[in-house]
Amino acid sequence: MKVFPQVLTAKLQERNQAGALRQLGCGTTLVDFSSNDYLGFSASRQIFEGAHNYLLKNNITHNGATGSRLISGNHGLYTITERYLAAFHNVESALIFNSGYDANVGFFSSVPQKGDIVLYDEYIHASIRDGLRLSNAAAYKFAHNDIEKLTEAIKRFREKGMEGEIYVVTESVFSMDGDSPDLIVLTDMCQKYNCLLVVDEAHALGVFGIKGEGLVQSLQVQDKVFARIVTFGKGLGCHGAAVLGSCCLKEYLVNFARSFIYTTGLPPHSLATILTSYNYLEQSHSERNTLKDIISFFKQEVKRLELKSFINSTSAIHCAIVPGNENARNISSVLQQNCFGVKAILSPTVPLGQERLRFCLHSYTTKEHITQVLELLAATLPSS
Structure with a gap:
């Protein structure tokens, strides 16, 4: 067997010497x-048993989805759960992905196009950065939660006469700081300059809002947001994620988001757990x-x-x-x-x-x- 590549060994040693291995x-x-x-x-235990009983009650005994959602894996629980999510989050549609990473990579690699500009908070999650690396759009970071600097950047691009879209990307709660942007000011600014706002709500779901619906809805600015990404592995205690937005956005992602198209769907048990967790969140x-x-x-x-x-x-x-x-x-x-x-x-x-x-x-x-x-x-x- 060939020895492990020297360049990779050197990178591991460098990481170890920096105390960051x-x-x-x-x-x-x-x-x-x-x-x-x-x-x-x-x-x-209540959620665990609730999901189990839901599967038994509906005579669902499959252990897996059997394929991607576009081939054989789009079992009936997907439709039920996505409709529930859309109603809960007061949005036209929801599209479930296998994880928050998959949702962000799929969205940001496919939605912003060549000629578009993406302006993202410098502390944005690594999954969004990875998606942007796969995108044909130009992406630029702005100082953390600095709406003034962001506005200046938007004005500069608008003054250049660019014809593409400008996407503004932030998180409602940042995973490494725990802080939040001023979403009311941010949404108003994006409307003023005709920008499309995308908000990752991974660490806000379950924590903010009357029913735990997240910070965007708790501030009642959901109609000013182009897309929200909610993940279920944190406040919901299970697994998976969803992109919330218009019906047109859902149709687009089904056709162009590669992390959605080319992967096996979640098993029925995962969907039952998501649905049960949301029901419990809404009722308790x-x-x-x-x-x-x-x-x-x-x-x-x-x-x-x-x-x-x-x-x-x-x-x-x-x-x-x-x-x-x-x-x-x-x-x-x-x-x-x-x-x-x-x-x-x-x-x-x-x-x-x-x-x-x-x-x-x-x-x-x-x-x-x-x-x-x-x-x-x-x-x-x-x-x-």
Whole structure:
């Protein structure tokens, strides 16, 4: 067998020397401050049994979709679930993808065309960047949540007389900061300059809104958004994603989004779990209300302990900046040795000098654990 390529070995060694070599972990009994299971749905027996009973009641016994949705895999649960999602999210149509990554790659590689411009927030998710790399449109980043800089860029392109579309891309809750753009100002600006706004709602679904429908709907600006991407592996506790938009957008994606066309569909059990999780989200408010209280308490404790390294956030994600991979890793190790599952987010996942500790809050997080982990953090952080 040929030896492993030297150039690849060198890249691994370089990553290791930078203290940024990624490795797979295993199951843990640490207090959960790292998962995206904000409402605890992934461990809900009620949802598990509800999905199972739904399949039994409707005599659905297939283990797989048997093929892509355009060949043999478009089983009846797809139609039922997509109609439910469209009604829940107050939009014309929904198209389910196998994952959030697939949805973003499929959308951004196929929708923006040659001659179009994509302006994206510099902190946008890697899956969107990967989709844009496959696109024929020109893509440019703008400073994080800086609508003034974004407006200036749009004006420059408009003044050049470009005839293509301008797409503006952001997240309603950013995965590495937990903060949000001013969506009301942003949607008004996009309408004023005739731009198409695309919002990734991965970390807002289940957390914001009267029924957990996300930040866009909670602000009632959904009619000003060209497309939303919602993912089910976080607040919904299961798997998959959907692009929400017009019927024309759905038809286009079915015909041109390669990550949709050329992959086997989700099995019926996945669709039943998505549908059951949404039903539970719509009918029950207890987990969401508890999470809101936990978020408020966390922010109070950060203020009490004068932990000024935290980025301001009203979401379930709270990050303390700890520059340097080694520093962030060492403090994370101290917290984990004391049974708190806090992960260090290292460069190159985040920019150099912006390494951080990421605290994910949940409806099952206790106030006692919050106080304990933040007091330990305050005692461990180097004094300024």
